Amino acid sequence: GSIVFGWISDRSRDPFKLLVITQMTAAILSVLLSQFLGGGQFFFAKLIYSFRENFPLLMTAQSLILFGILVIPTFFLGAAFPIVNKLYTRSFDGIGRSVGTAYAVNTVGAILGSFAAGFVMIPFMGKENALRIAGGLQFFTAIGGGFYVFYNAGKAGIRRALISAGCIGLGIVFFTSFPSWNRMLLSYGRYRDFRSIEGDLLRTSWTEALFKGNDILARQERGRSLVFYGDGIGGFTTVETLTDSLGTVRYSLLNSGKPDASSHGDRSTQTLLAHLPLLFHPDPKKVMVLGLASGMTAGEALVYPIEGLDVVEISDEVVKACRFFPKWNNKVLENPVSKVILQDGRNHLALTNAVYDVIVSEPSNPWMAGLANLYSKEFFETVKTRLRGNGIFVQWIHSYEMDWRVFSMVGRTFASVFPESAMFATLTGVGDYLLVGFRERLDLDLETASGRVKYAQGSANMSLPDALLLFNLIVSEDLKHVFGDGPLHTDNRPRLEFAAPRALYKSGDEVDQKIRERRTVSKATRDVLEAGSKSELLLDMVEFSSSVLSPLFMLFDPERALPQERARFLALVDGFCGANLVGDYSVFPEAGSRRRCAETQAELMKAQAVSRPDEPDLFFSLGIALREAGEREKAVEAFEKAASLDSEHLRVRNSLGVEYLISGDLAKAEGLFREALKIHPGYATAFFNLAQVSLRRGEKGEAISHLRKGLSFENNAAAKDLLRRLLLS
Structure with missing residues (x-):
């Protein structure tokens, strides 16, 4: 110029x-x-x-x-x-x-x-x-x-x-x-999670994406409401609500479009971040939480008899957004024990004279710009200097959107500063882990945790019947063995800052598989687990997992249980299904509990449908519940209603097609599966279902073609096996 x-x-x-x-x-x-x-x-x-x-x-x-x-x-x-x-x-x-x-x-x-x-x-x-x-x-x-x-x-x-x-x-x-x-x-960033818009991305031209993108995205926001928008120097913070098919209002907090907390999702991570160190520390008095978000983690710390809680948060907008979560954060902003410090967490630890018994670090993902310095060796060393003699430090880390090189570098860096450490899994099912470092000696003492579990039982966000079940979450007590030798992430060589974004779009379970292969627990931990009643421990785990909305009902077989154990199991099923939307009934171990839950859900959704007659997702969920309850004709009616309300509802068309496939109406089934592919050209499930239609008609060549197309989009073991058998026959 x-x-x-x-x-x-x-x-x-x-x-x-x-x-x-x-x-x-x-x-x-x-x-x-x-x-x-x-x-x-x-x-x-x-x-x-x-x-x-x-x-x-x-x-x-x-x-x-x-x-x-x-x-x-x-x-x-x-x-x-x-x-x-x-x-x-x-x-x-x-x-x-x-x-x-x-x-x-x-x-x-x-x-x-x-x-x-x-x-x-x-x-x-x-x-x-x-x-x-x-x-x-x-x-x-x-x-x-x-x-x-x-x-x-x-x-x-x-x-x-x-x-x-x-x-x-x-x-x-x-x-x-x-x-x-x-x-x-803008509230929900579409730069990383493409699942809900993948079909739109595949079928939309570049010109349409440029000039009609907002209209396309607007369809994805159906049912969501924006209740808070705060814009500051560090980005913008929003709070969204979504009313599910049972009428439950779910809150989500997002920073610059990235979900960082919610009232229902990730609850096991948000709660365990506080409870793990506060259960295993014999007498914690002063606690620090780095990162406020919804305030759930900080609020969980308040159920213990601590004397001080410092919550360090860099964004004033996040503090404002936190006020939408009082039901889940124990009103942490109003509690006299807690103090919110508006400051960069690293600067606070470097400049404060305070020392803590427990420090919890839950920043956002390391691929977010500028956050990698909260995973560096120097940061961990600063944390260690601010811990009292028997202090405990907990660091959240995720395995999704990472490869093993990046994940192991974070773990290796942590272990280099906290050699006395362990790694726990949470129950989110998407690869959330907690690195727990002890300033002195690694001490996961069951007696200490059992003596303090009465405080954890005061939580409104989870149910922890016995501290013993926490030992089932231990992934490793030897982080050096898990992460091996290799480079560290340091301030002078900030490898993570540049490596994490490169791994952002990695998919698959490479990291989780390597973690499973290298799992190491001590003999003391094995002895603790073997000493307890297996049935009781499994039921405790079912109770805990369902309370944090990551249900593990499949762990327990009610058909082989004693009457009192079966009664407790069914009570947990009823409690969960009466309060939480179930998207997949295969989480239950046998047909009886699946049907029992589906019937409960269907009745609740029918009541919601009276006041919400124009919501396709509600009728889709109702159709799933009715199908599981054995009422297939009514399920088809619900699916048809959902399809009439939303001409581009992918899963409705697939589910309706499956019903017609089962009933033998192959023409209708094929038409619906092809409609699904018009909505999402890469929808592998529709290709696999078209293969079933072709097999019913005796069209082996067509079935093979559909399977190959589907497998080009999704690596599905069942489809691979069917294709192999067809090619060999």
């Missing part, structure tokens, strides 16, 4: 007019492009999805697109300096002084502008308003300055005055209207 407009200004008869026009144009384009970027989430989701397997190509594509977008306003912004120099330089003799003065003013303005944006405008006004004000100031300053100069030169005139007034009027309308982003769509 400076090169081009420097050349143009040398040949312009009115460089000041050129300056006014270029700065007005830059202001308008900056705001228009910010509006585009704020509404371009689906386009960028398609970009990431398309190149997710090739990280260098993805980075190149993103960089080129962003360069192409940002170069447009910056091209006009670059006009300012050469034109100002042209206007300000009166003679060749004074060119050095003139250019130096202009450069100095430009530098001071750039510094003040950056400071004002970063420390004043964005924190206090939010990004949208900051962009409006910055763009408006540039636009109106250009108009005002131009009119002032022309007026002093006697060139204002009625025509220029009217043009200026018109521009001011249009500018007011424009800069008070844009940028205006759809906060509901």
Whole structure:
């Protein structure tokens, strides 16, 4: 921009007019492009999805697109300096002084502008308003300055005055209207979890993704409500609600589009983060939790007789969002024992004089920009200096969206500072682990935990009948054996900062499989587990897992149980099914409990359907429950109702097709499976079901073709086995 407009200004008869026009144009384009970027989430989701397997190509594509977008306003912004120099330089003799003065003013303005944006405008006004004000100031300053100069030169005139007034009027309308982003769509980031929009990504062209992306995403937000939006210097924080098919309102807290806490999901992780160290520590008095989020973890600490709880949170917006979770966080913000410290967690630990018995670290994922420093060797060392002699440190880490190289580096770094440590699994089912480090000696003492379990039983978020079951969650008591030798993540060599984003789109169970292969528990732990009653322990685990909404009913076989054990099991089934939506009835071990649960769920959903007759997801869930309860005709009616309410409901069409396949109506079944493939061209289940239709018709070649297509999208063991048998027959 400076090169081009420097050349143009040398040949312009009115460089000041050129300056006014270029700065007005830059202001308008900056705001228009910010509006585009704020509404371009689906386009960028398609970009990431398309190149997710090739990280260098993805980075190149993103960089080129962003360069192409940002170069447009910056091209006009670059006009300012050469034109100002042209206007300000009166003679060749004074060119050095003139250019130096202009450069100095430009530098001071750039510094003040950056400071004002970063420390004043964005924190206090939010990004949208900051962009409006910055763009408006540039636009109106250009108009005002131009009119002032022309007026002093006697060139204002009625025509220029009217043009200026018109521009001011249009500018007011424009800069008070844009940028205006759809906060509901921004709330949930589609840059990492593509499952719900994969069909849209596959069937949508790039042009449609660019211009119709928001309309496509809006369908995904059905049933969600945005109850809080806070924008600050560290990003934006939102709270969403979703009413499920049983009428339960679920709350989720998201930071910059990434879910970080919820009232129902990840409950085992959020609760165990607090309970594990507070059960195994003999007498904890002072606790620190790094990361507030919903406040559930911090709130769980308050059920113990502690004297002080420091919750360190960097974002004031998260603190505001936390107030939507009092039912689940024990009103942690109002408790006199707890103190919220608005500070960077690492800085707090480095500068405070406080020492703690327990420190819990639950930051967001390490692939989030800037968070890898909360997983470094130096951070762990700082934590260790802030622990009392028998202190315990717990660090959350996940295995999903990672490969073994990244995961093992985090674990190895942790173990290098806390050699006396263990790793526990939570029950989320998606690869959440807790690294538990002891400042002195690894001491997982059952007697200590059993003596303190009475405090844990005061929790409203979980039921822990016996501390013994926690020993079943131990993955390893020898982290050096699990993670082996290799590089560490340090401040000077921040490998994780760059490696974690590369592994973000990794899928599969490589990490969990390696963890299972290297599982090591001590003889003392094995003795503890073998000493207890197996049936009692299994029922305790069922009770705990169902209370944290990660049910493990399959652990227990009620058909071989004693009458009192079966009665307890069925009571747990009834309690769970009467309060929580069940999406998959295969979590229950036998047909009797599955049917029992489905009947309970169906009755609850029928009551909801009276007041919510237009919600397809409700009727889909009702159809699943009725099918499991053996009422297949009514299930078909519910599926048909859901299909009529949503023309693009993928699972409804597949489920309805399965019902027609079972009943022998192959034409209807095939039609529904093909409809599902129009909605989601890569939906492997529909291909596998089409293979079943073809087999019913005796079309072996067609069945093989469908199986191969399905397997190109999903590695399914049953489909592989069927294909092998067909090829050999």
